[in-house]
Amino acid sequence: MIRALALLAAFGLWSAVLTAQPLKPQTSDKDAVKVKATPVKVTGEIWEIEVVFDTHSQELSDDLLNAAVLVAPDGTAVKPTAWNGDGPSGHHRKGALRFKALNPPPDVLELRIARPNESRPRTFRWPMSRQ
16 A cells, blocks of 8 residues: 555656646847846745846846846745846846745746836746646
8 A cells, every 4th residue: 555655656746747847938129138038947945047138239237136026926026136147248148046936936927127228127927837
């Protein structure tokens, strides 16, 4: 009986791994600046979202520790704890934003990046599957 329960538990865990889908990159292309965001880790205590900026018309001076937020289920804006990536200059930047995990986890993961001289933040949303 114990062996059968262990096999069922192992199958359940394996099924969860097989059905877990990575969250796909999303791109916002506006005002001659392309921003691509990709959640790379949304489990555990620290979540990480990779962000890439590309332009050929302006310096990328965004301060992502102050410009980016995750939106918690209650609407609270949660600032990142770290930016591990390129500094504020140039035409191409890449790095990862790190956030404390949202608790409770949201049904939809929402990242907002407020850019200088843009009237509205860039908004990226990913449905989160509950398993």
